[in-house]
Structure formats: C-alpha cells, structure tokens
Amino acid sequence: MCELQNKASHISKHKTIPISQAVGTVLAHDITEIRKGEFKGAAFRKGHTIKEEDICYLQRLGKEHLYILDIAEDEIHEDDAVYEIAYALKGEGVEIQDKPKEGKINLIANRDGLLKIDSSSLIELNMLGEVMCATLHNNTMVKNGQIIAGTRAIPLVLKKELLSKAADIGRRARYSTSKCTGIIEVKRLKKFKAGIVITGNEVFYGRIKDSFANVIVDKLKHFDGQIIRISYAPDDENFIQQRLNEMIDAGADLLIITGGLSVDPDDVTRFAVKEIAREITYGSAVLPGAMFLLAYIDKHLVNESNKSLNLNDDLLIPLIGIPACGMYHKTTIFDIVLPRILTGESIGRKELAELGHGGLCLNCTECRYPICPFGK
Numbered sequence: 001m002c003e004l005q006n007k008a009s010h011i012s013k014h015k016t017i018p019i020s021q022a023v024g025t026v027l028a029h030d031i032t033e034i035r036k037g038e039f040k041g042a043a044f045r046k047g048h049t050i051k052e053e054d055i056c057y058l059q060r061l062g063k064e065h066l067y068i069l070d071i072a073e074d075e076i077h078e079d080d081a082v083y084e085i086a087y088a089l090k091g092e093g094v095e096i097q098d099k100p101k102e103g104k105i106n107l108i109a110n111r112d113g114l115l116k117i118d119s120s121s122l123i124e125l126n127m128l129g130e131v132m133c134a135t136l137h138n139n140t141m142v143k144n145g146q147i148i149a150g151t152r153a154i155p156l157v158l159k160k161e162l163l164s165k166a167a168d169i170g171r172r173a174r175y176s177t178s179k180c181t182g183i184i185e186v187k188r189l190k191k192f193k194a195g196i197v198i199t200g201n202e203v204f205y206g207r208i209k210d211s212f213a214n215v216i217v218d219k220l221k222h223f224d225g226q227i228i229r230i231s232y233a234p235d236d237e238n239f240i241q242q243r244l245n246e247m248i249d250a251g252a253d254l255l256i257i258t259g260g261l262s263v264d265p266d267d268v269t270r271f272a273v274k275e276i277a278r279e280i281t282y283g284s285a286v287l288p289g290a291m292f293l294l295a296y297i298d299k300h301l302v303n304e305s306n307k308s309l310n311l312n313d314d315l316l317i318p319l320i321g322i323p324a325c326g327m328y329h330k331t332t333i334f335d336i337v338l339p340r341i342l343t344g345e346s347i348g349r350k351e352l353a354e355l356g357h358g359g360l361c362l363n364c365t366e367c368r369y370p371i372c373p374f375g376k
Helices: 002-008 054-060 078-089 119-126 160-175 212-220 237-249 269-274 333-342 349-354
Strands: 015-018 031-035 039-044 065-068 075-077 094-101 104-109 113-117 131-135 147-153 157-159 184-187 192-199 225-233 254-258 277-282 293-298 316-322
Touching (some): 039 054, 075 078, 075 160, 078 147, 078 157, 192 237, 269 293, 277 316, 316 333
Parallel strands (some): 192 254
Antiparallel strands (some): 015 065
C-alpha cells in the first residue's frame, strides 16, 4: 500500500474511482501484496481487468480507490520508462533481466568478469530524482547471470524529457572515453601466462621450506590462465633480474615476485626490479599490503626504442611484488589489484592511493572476502 501511496503524490492530476465502481477497469499498474515473512509481489498485474470477485481481495489489500491514468503525449508509463533507464545504464557484458515488475528491472552480467561502475555518471543519473539505480560495488568479481544492479522508475508516470536526460548521461559515459562502454560494464579478464619468482636466501639455500608458491598458485587457479614456471632466487639483484628475464623469454605476460620488499638491508627485490622496469610504484594505502610493489617491464627489457610506449601497450608486462603479509593473511592487496590488472587496467600511484578508503582489513575470524568492506 505504501508504494502505491508514494507514487500517488507524483500523479495527483490523474482521477480516481471508488473500488466498488472498478469492475471492468483495466489496471494501469501492478498492485502489490505484502504478507510478512511469506510473500511480497504483485497480487494483480498491469493490464488485469477487474472482476466482481476481485473487489473484496482489493479491499483486504487496503485499496478503496483505483487510479485511472490519462498519460499525456509527453509522458511515459513506469514499465516502459524503466526499460529506457536500463538501456541508458548498460554497457558491454551487461543485459536486462526479464520484464519490469512494479516499475523495477534488474541488470545482470552476461559473462564472468570484473564489474566496473562509472560512479560519477551513476550519481548524475540518480540526481535526476524520479529514476534510480543501485549497484554492487565497483571492481567486484561477478559471474554470468548474477544480478549486478537494480533500477526503477519512482513515480507511476514520468516525463519523457527526464528520460531523455537519463539517456544523455548514458551516452556521455559510453563515448566520453575509450575505456568505458557504459555506466555499468563487466570486463573480461585476460588469459595470462604467469611466471613466479620466490626470493630470499633462507628459501633458496633450503634453510626453510617455501610457503609462498602454494599461496600464489591457489589464488591464480581461480582465473583463466596458466603458470609457466616457478623459480627461486637469493637476495641478489643480478640473480633476481636473471630469473625475471628467463620468465619473459619463456613467454610470461604476468610476473609475480615475492619477498625482499621490506626495509631490511638484505631486501633487494625492489632495487632489482627498478633496474629493468619502466614504471614502478612501491607502497600502497592498504593493510595488509603496505609494502606492495607494482611495476611494468618492457618485453624487450627497456629497449630505448620503446620509451614512448604507454601502459596499455601489449609490450608492457605487469610485475606484482607481494610482501610477506601475502603468506600469512588470507586476503591482501594482491586479491584487490590482480583482477584489475587482468582486465588490462593500468594501476599506478593514484589508483593505489585511492584504495586507502576501504583498504583496512578487519582480520575477521572467518574471512568472507569479497563479501565484506575490504577493498570497496
């Protein structure tokens, strides 16, 4: 009843008739029934012709009057309007689910991937006032068929001019940058060939057993790629560089290196990477993961002719440096950043700084990531 009353404030110009006189009237909107703990949905659908036996039922739902809509030429019904809103929102990897119900419709992923939300455009659309959209968090991994957003027309009848504004917002989001195909998009993750280098004298010389490789392998197997090699290196810059070069020669297009990223004198990993990287960022605003390292290496190992390459160039190989926290914490910055890298997104100092908002892990007794605030 509340939903219908709220909508009534937007359509006061449309006349009403007593429910006792409604037999033969065709409903212009769904009528909702709510039975606490049992059911919430449409008792009567738009287009239903009221019969004599419906009157008592409608009265039990609290309906004493029905609206007779007189939709003007410059107006549109909620169910038609919400389709237009959905089309304004959707980008690649997104489709509309089923038909509208009570002016609401869901958007679903039509492939596995990483959900990307143009949050500024989403706010702009929601500021229009008579339309709305609620989504999952940006950078959430989603599955084919999963609901990722819900949108609805708030009043029963909307002005076509308002929908035109919503469509304009969607078009601007779609065409303002080549990186965006809509306000809501699901990006495919690229297949990869990963090379892993485990550093540290204690592991290389067999003083302790390596625990890092299994952690990384377990995380990578959830993505569509392969691990071409796992190698070990002592705390020696030249040795580490040699191992990385071997990975690249073997066809790796994703490099992962562990250890040697703190402030101890023997921790030389970042200095080894610096010698062969074009772009390097050390440190992030995430806990656990403050000593995270991210770099991009020329496939031809800093060939001077490639200095003009940008970070989206296929000749650049991302290198992810995972600090020791990756061994002891179930979820770290690695889990947040890896899917974004696998979509081809360039991550630098700004992107890592932005992760500070929501970048504090609560260290829950039972980790439920990604169903938690971490990384959101």
